[in-house]
Amino acid sequence: ASFFTRGHGGTVAAGLFNLLRALQDCGRLLEQEALAIMGFGSIGQGVLALLQHAFPRPARMLICDHPARLAGLDLPGVELAPYQDGPPEVLRQATVIIGATNVPSVLPLADLACGTILVDDSWPPCYPVEESGRRRDVLLVEGGWLQTPKPMRQLSYLPPGVVLDQEQRARLRLFRPHQMTGCMLAGLLIARGLAPATQGPVSGPHALEWFQRLQELGYAAPNPECAGFARVKAHPVDESMLDRFEQIAKKH
DSSP, rough: OOOOSSHHHHHHHHHHHHHHHHHHTOOOOOOSSEEEEEOOSSSHHHHHHHHHHHHHHEEEEEEOOOOHTTTOOOOOTTTTEOOOSOOOOOGOOOEEEEOOSSSSSSSSHHHHHGEEEEEOOOOOOOOOSSGTTTOTSSSSEEOSSEESOOOOOOOOOOOOOOOOOOOHHHHTOOOOOEEEEHHHHHHHHHTTTSOOOOSSSHHHHHHHHHHHHHHTTOOOSSSSSEOOTTTTTTTEOHHHHHHHHHHHHHHO
């Protein structure tokens, strides 16, 4: 067996863990949502494959990406929403959006409907981070992190004479012994023979195998957090935020 992997099996599974956690926390069901995937590269394709293979079908599904990426696609039951000079108008009808793009700030929060849940597995974030405090009626959640079943240790080495600035020191203090990204975890699990390597497109069965394996090993979605360009700027989504979000969303 090869140890070479793209890590995308773990990334796709982590996105679904966080999506389901966000829906559960808000008392909502996947099959009642209009779900859009923002970005249809390897991760976006894997998310769609996993959803179609093993989960209740959302009431509506949309794929949003550059027209060249969507050209020639034939996806029964899935609406294609080309991105041209800004998000398409139809994206306002999505109630749940999964961010899976590598282009920063392509999704202005002003373009989202009240009550939208955005689970963003993009890097950099697919929305302008500076806008995150302006929309209390939109729930923003990081999509790439997993809660580990056991605490980890971190060993950091600084060569003599290296002086860190304030932000770099803050990054070192960010270590969380119970959290790791799905892509980083993928390589570790594969090297130990605990999960399958991803060496091509992420199929539905492959992504499901990853999802189930992570469950068996005790991994889960962490407490939701709103993303920033660095986790220095991330902040937890607590119960009061969820309650406020639900109350605002219900009014609309």
